[in-house]
Amino acid sequence: MDESSEEIIVLLDAxxxxxxxxxxxxxxxxxxxxxxxxxxxxxxxxxxxxxxxxNPEAYLFRSAINLAFDWRKQSSRRSxxxxxxxxxxxxxxxxxxxxxHSETTKQVLYAMDRLSDSDRELISLRYIQGETNEWxxxxxxxxxxxxxxxxxxxxxxxxxxxxxxxxxxxxxxxxNE
Amino acid sequence: xxxxxxLFAGFAILEPSAGxxxxxxxxxxxxxxxxxxxxxxxxxYPKRRRLSLRVAVAATLLVSASLSxxxxxNDRLAMAEVIHQLIQANSLRCVSExxxxxxxxxxxxxxxxxxxxxxxxxxxxxxxxxxxxxDDGKHHWIQRQNNEVVTRGEGRDVARQLExxxxxxxxxxxxxxxxxxxxxxxxxxxxxxxxxxDGNEQLTPQRVLLWIxxxxxxxxxxxxxxxxxxxxxxxxxxVEYDIDIDTSMFKPDFGNDAKVVDLNHLFDNMFPFDExxxxxEHSGYILAVHELKRLxxxxxxxxxxxxxxxxxxRKLALSPGESPGSLRxxxxxEQKELPGTSxxxxxxxxxxxxxxxxxxxxxxCNLSGIDAERIERARPQLxxxxxxxxxxxxxAISQVTLDVPLPDEKTPLQDVVRSTYDMIAMLxxxxxxxxxxxxxxxxxxFVDREHFGGGYSETQREHRPRPSEVSFDTFFxxxxxxxxxxxxxxxxxxxx
Numbered sequence: 255m256d257e258s259s260e261e262i263i264v265l266l267d268a269x270x271x272x273x274x275x276x277x278x279x280x281x282x283x284x285x286x287x288x289x290x291x292x293x294x295x296x297x298x299x300x301x302x303x304x305x306x307x308x309n310p311e312a313y314l315f316r317s318a319i320n321l322a323f324d325w326r327k328q329s330s331r332r333s334x335x336x337x338x339x340x341x342x343x344x345x346x347x348x349x350x351x352x353x354x355h356s357e358t359t360k361q362v363l364y365a366m367d368r369l370s371d372s373d374r375e376l377i378s379l380r381y382i383q384g385e386t387n388e389w390x391x392x393x394x395x396x397x398x399x400x401x402x403x404x405x406x407x408x409x410x411x412x413x414x415x416x417x418x419x420x421x422x423x424x425x426x427x428x429x430n431e
Numbered sequence: 432x433x434x435x436x437x438l439f440a441g442f443a444i445l446e447p448s449a450g451x452x453x454x455x456x457x458x459x460x461x462x463x464x465x466x467x468x469x470x471x472x473x474x475x476y477p478k479r480r481r482l483s484l485r486v487a488v489a490a491t492l493l494v495s496a497s498l499s500x501x502x503x504x505n506d507r508l509a510m511a512e513v514i515h516q517l518i519q520a521n522s523l524r525c526v527s528e529x530x531x532x533x534x535x536x537x538x539x540x541x542x543x544x545x546x547x548x549x550x551x552x553x554x555x556x557x558x559x560x561x562x563x564x565x566d567d568g569k570h571h572w573i574q575r576q577n578n579e580v581v582t583r584g585e586g587r588d589v590a591r592q593l594e595x596x597x598x599x600x601x602x603x604x605x606x607x608x609x610x611x612x613x614x615x616x617x618x619x620x621x622x623x624x625x626x627x628x629d630g631n632e633q634l635t636p637q638r639v640l641l642w643i644x645x646x647x648x649x650x651x652x653x654x655x656x657x658x659x660x661x662x663x664x665x666x667x668x669x670v671e672y673d674i675d676i677d678t679s680m681f682k683p684d685f686g687n688d689a690k691v692v693d694l695n696h697l698f699d700n701m702f703p704f705d706e707x708x709x710x711x712e713h714s715g716y717i718l719a720v721h722e723l724k725r726l727x728x729x730x731x732x733x734x735x736x737x738x739x740x741x742x743x744x745r746k747l748a749l750s751p752g753e754s755p756g757s758l759r760x761x762x763x764x765e766q767k768e769l770p771g772t773s774x775x776x777x778x779x780x781x782x783x784x785x786x787x788x789x790x791x792x793x794x795x796c797n798l799s800g801i802d803a804e805r806i807e808r809a810r811p812q813l814x815x816x817x818x819x820x821x822x823x824x825x826x827a828i829s830q831v832t833l834d835v836p837l838p839d840e841k842t843p844l845q846d847v848v849r850s851t852y853d854m855i856a857m858l859x860x861x862x863x864x865x866x867x868x869x870x871x872x873x874x875x876x877f878v879d880r881e882h883f884g885g886g887y888s889e890t891q892r893e894h895r896p897r898p899s900e901v902s903f904d905t906f907f908x909x910x911x912x913x914x915x916x917x918x919x920x921x922x923x924x925x926x927x
Contacts, residue, residue: 259463259466259467263463266456266459266460266463267456270452270455270456270459271452271456274451274452274456275446278445278446279442279445282445285757285759285814285816286828287447287455288454288455288458289816289827290827290828291455291456291458291459292458292459292819292827293819293822293827295462296463296466296819299463299466299467300466325828328826328828328830358437358438358440359441359442359445362438362439362441362442381438381439381442413438416438
């Protein structure tokens with residue numbers, strides 16, 4: 255392997271765990287997350303973009319988030335994927351909570367598809383991945399205060415999008431069996 | 432929990448396990464290495480940029496970066512170099528032994544190689560051979576203890592077989608020299624090298640030690656595990672060169688009772704796509720529906736195979752055991768005209784088998800939701816994951832929706848579950864790359880073991896039993912009561 259390939263491996267060792275968790279949460283699909291992680295690093299091998307980026311780590315996370323949301327768009331072009339049951343199979347929460355979480359998670363991701371790239375990036379890192387303002391600030395060469403403020407604005411936009419999507423007519427249900 | 436926390440609470444459930452992440456990272460590492468061999472002519476990063484990149488990464492994860500730093504210095508030894516040197520020998524014998532708690536050595540594996548004739552690889556348990564592999568360069572036979580089926584596949588790469596035996600770390604980490612631990616083995620002065628795998632939440636840290644003679648030939652490998660802050664010996668492999676070999680051992684004579692199964696064409700014969708109910712080509716792969724049966728107005732059974740086209744096979748030039756790509760059943764979700772209402776078709780996997788690059792999977796597809804109407808055509812939604820070597824030409828991940836008319840005649844659920852169970856049971860005697868039933872309600876975890884020098888690796892199967900591990904009655908009961916099949920077809924009527 256040449257030296258630059260070894261550097262890519264260093265990046266994988268340093269950031270792979272976080273990136274894989276983030277890709278899994280955004281795609282809600284373990285197989286897709288595995289493939290996208292490979293896709294991300296193989297693309298890095300073939301481009302000089304990492305070399306030009308002011309902060310390679312920030313570039314890496316930005317690329318991963320864009321890749322995952324692109325995958326979501328492609329997946330939903332003809333119809334929409336929902337979270338697979340096995341992804342939600344855990345005994346830590348009640349079935350009702352599981353259902354609520356599943357529905358809420360879908361709504362959040364659906365709304366995030368409609369946010370700007372920068373807002374989506376911040377929400378992915380701050381709320382989906384659970385990174386601190388300080389962690390994000392250090393990667394994006396901004397102050398934690400600035401990140402906090404931008405996260406707050408991005409969240410307001412996200413909540414607005416979610417509320418707009420909630421058009422549930424008053425319905426009465428009857429079983430068909 | 433505040434409101435923001437509640438909104439994102441569901442994502443915590445999706446957090447992958449340490450094992451899943453570890454596996455994904457290792458797969459990515461391999462993909463990078465494969466890509467690296469193809470990009471040797473591209474521009475290098477300017478030196479200043481390389482430095483800043485390294486500093487940025489080192490600041491984020493010091494431990495990981497410091498381990499990888501080992502690969503940047505010069506006097507390291509890659510396992511591939513060791514293996515390359517090893518297979519230049521005319522003949523050799525590797526004997527792997529484990530260490531019992533009473534500190535006595537016991538034989539685990541014996542690998543005999545003859546440059547002219549091939550290799551024989553035998554796995555032992557309590558001094559009995561439980562698995563014998565013979566490879567004459569053209570074919571590879573595997574015989575297992577208490578199994579009359581002997582499989583025959585394509586000849587394997589001896590270097591890859593040896594790497595599996597000698598390098599249980601399975602990583603590309605280079606071995607670091609430590610002259611203070613050089614020693615004499617069988618009267619020959621040997622240099623000492625070591626590599627450490629720092630472990631994860633599931634695996635304890637491990638260390639592999641190598642002794643190489645002045646001709647750069649491997650003489651001994653030791654395997655150690657880190658237990659309670661101490662390195663404890665787990666096993667060793669000793670290598671002898673230019674040994675006397677009875678060449679008849681390379682002839683595949685397994686006795687009169689043995690039944691030889693040709694693995695290379697097993698699935699091609701069992702599931703020929705030219706006899707399929709429906710077949711179509713996508714991104715260099717063939718998807719074929721071999722069985723399509725209506726179970727009710729809202730449910731059908733699907734047996735499907737997935738394989739690369741002959742052209743794709745040639746392009747990929749797969750190594751034995753290497754996956755050509757894969758197919759997964761998904762969930763189809765259709766928005767109805769009424770806002771906020773929908774239907775979903777869930778593909779409940781029943782079984783999966785993979786051999787010789789052909790994947791076969793059985794599904795129960797169940798429609799539920801608002802105003803669900805009798806299914807007239809099967810439109811299973813599948814996700815195709817192409818091999819990374821094809822990504823320049825085709826998408827890495829494609830969504831494929833088949834469209835095949837369903838028969839009117841209804842088949843009882845028990846019949847299709849029975850035929851699936853029997854199919855997997857029949858294949859159980861043949862070593863497969865993947866073979867299992869899918870049972871969401873099976874709580875036991877099954878473990879597959881693969882022996883290597885100094886120990887064995889384990890793969891866990893959750894909700895993935897084999898017919899020898901679950902009775903048909905239990906499996907059928909679990910399928911009947913599967914939560915994925917309990918979804919209702921619902922009709923909504925607008926309130927006055």
